[in-house]
Amino acid sequence: MKRTVPLMIVMVGGILMMLQYFIPHQYSQVIFNNYLEWAPIVGAFALILGVGSLTRLHTHKIRRKAKNWQYSWAVLIPLFGMPLFGLIIPQSLGGGSDVHGVHDFLFMHIQVPIQSTMFSLLAFYIASAAFRAFRAKSALATILLLAAVIVMLGQVPIGDVFGRWLPNTGLWILRYPNLAAKRAIMLGVGFGMLATNLKIIFGVERNWLGGAGK
Amino acid sequence: MRINWIGIPAALILLMIPSLSVAQDSVENLTPTDDTVSEMVTEDVADEKIETQPAAGEPLLETDPGLDIPGMITVQDKPNNAGDQFIVTFEPAVNPEGIQCYNVYRRVVSEESENAWDLVKVIPVDKPTEFIDGYDPEYPIEPGILYEYRIASVSLEDTEFFGPVFGAMIVAKGEWFxxxxxxxxxxxxxxxxxxxxxxxxxxxxxxMYLRPISGIEAIDEAIGRATEMGKPILYVPGISTISDVATIASLTILGRVARKIADYQTRIIVPNYDPIVYTVAEEVVKQAYLEAGRPDSYDQDSVFFLTQSQFAYVAGVNGIMMRDRPATNFYLGMFYAESLILAETGSLSGAIQIAGTDAVTQLPFFITTCDYTLIGEELYAASAYLGHxxxxxxxxxxxxxxxxxxxxxxxxxxxxxxxxxxxxxxxxxxxxxxxxxxxxx
Known part of the structure; x- marks a missing residue:
């Protein structure tokens, strides 16, 4: 029963959604929109579970004095401090979510810079990854290196110094060999999705219910 | 006295000629020329305009018939939709001089109020006079309701000159295929x-023969390596929601991997980005331990929700990599800009890394930094390879x-x-x- 009911829901829902794609009638649209509206509602309840999970994990760490348990305070304090300032503490005491409040100050001066820092790390990681990828250790790696040099130089103004052939060749690599490979992957992905969806809808794949499909 | 039967009528006729002439002049004065007729008709329209002035927008009453107005409006039900769109066509003004655009108004036929007119479309004078009505969610078309339209020519000074009202004659209806x-x-x-x-x-x-995929065959080896080293295994199920097929594929692989991990008695860490994915992942891992006959080995802190902020999630996972030093990292699911930051940090921590995604733009990053990469459809096939x-x-x-x-x-x-x-x-x-x-x- 514990498995049959979810499987039935998935099967009925999955088939309905498949049929819905071909039925533009308003009744079909109403069903589809209802499904879409349910998703954020379920998500909102799941978020409570998520916050509960994070709290449980870090309180366990603090209670057990596990390795690096001090860092858990760095999670728990902002986790409850931000909603406290944003929702509970009155505006007269610096609460609320307006631009002069503590909540906004913490968000703009701690959260945003930290996120920007993390994102900016990407530039350095790309450089190191490119260095590793473009080492000409084999014939294929050398071809990759050459293609990369042509494409990169073709994208920047300095590429024109060598003549129009360089940007044109770079564009050709992007438009034909590169696009062909991308489309081949996307085609495989499309069929993979189709097969996975069918396996789930018809109960062939039950791993998502928990367990290894037994 | 002899009556002159010819002279008298002739004299009468002669007398009548001037009077006929005067009468004709007077009739000519009463019959308008073509120009005068058009002026009079336009004045009538202008009078009607005043009567049907809509409430939408600023009502600009203008009796001077300076602009030509659009003609006939044709309304058709747009096929293959939910009965919420019309194809509206109208004849443009014959003389477009001085017109900057046409304002198209619609209202329900039963509503007599002038406030009921909704401005549903503004069409520049040089654009096609056919459009699909019903796109604007603020003014939806309801199936089965009869509507009427009217169009105004808008002058350069934003003055509206309204044409007559046309009933749609049909109602919108949805199709079943x-x-x-x-x-x-x-x-x-x-x-x-x-x-x-x-x-x-x-x-x-x-x-049936299945081509061996090195990334999938390496999973056993990677779990074994972690067991030998006594270090945990990190499993990242991507940062998409449960509605993404790649996430579902990742969770099915997680079940297989968790089963093997439970057999080997190794520790698994599954940080989650999405709360719904977290609940499913927790259930999947718990069930895998149960099926492996080791429910007591399941650590409820092994699967947890981290955050729904992309780079905060990256920071959290990178922190786990650097502090706990997992021997094996799995990145399976949907990834975006964070893929390289995760995989590069994992590479620096010395872990064996197996990645798999259907995000074409992230594949090069994984191929560069991971030991094995499942490309596109291989991610979906992995569950079949592992389950046999x-x-x-x-x-x-x-x-x-x-x-x-x-x-x-x-x-x-x-x-x-x-x-x-x-x-x-x-x-x-x-x-x-x-x-x-x-x-x-």
């Missing part, structure tokens, strides 16, 4: 049929059969393209029309 999707339906039935055929074939015990169940293998073969059909069509298109070049025919266009479906209607 989208006729533009027949080709999709045929292809869908064909591909689904093929996959089911191979399901059945595998179920009947037919032996006949139906799962049948699904993979079904996928291959679908790809074979598409490859045949591409080859045929190539041949037809060459034929067109050589023989100056147009077979490729015919073939393209046969198999393609317009994405935007």
């Amino acid at each position: 989208h006729t533009g999707k027949v080709k999709v339906l045929i292809a869908g039935v064909l591909f689904i049929g093929l996959i089911f055929y191979y399901f059945g074939k595998a179920q009947r015990g037919a032996k 169940e006949p139906k799962q293998i049948g699904a993979v073969k079904g996928q291959d059969a679908c790809k074979a059909i598409v490859m045949s069509l591409i080859t045929l298109a190539l041949v037809l393209g060459v034929l067109d070049l050589v023989a100056d025919t147009h077979t490729l266009d015919w073939f393209r029309n046969l198999v393609t479906v317009s994405i935007v209607e």
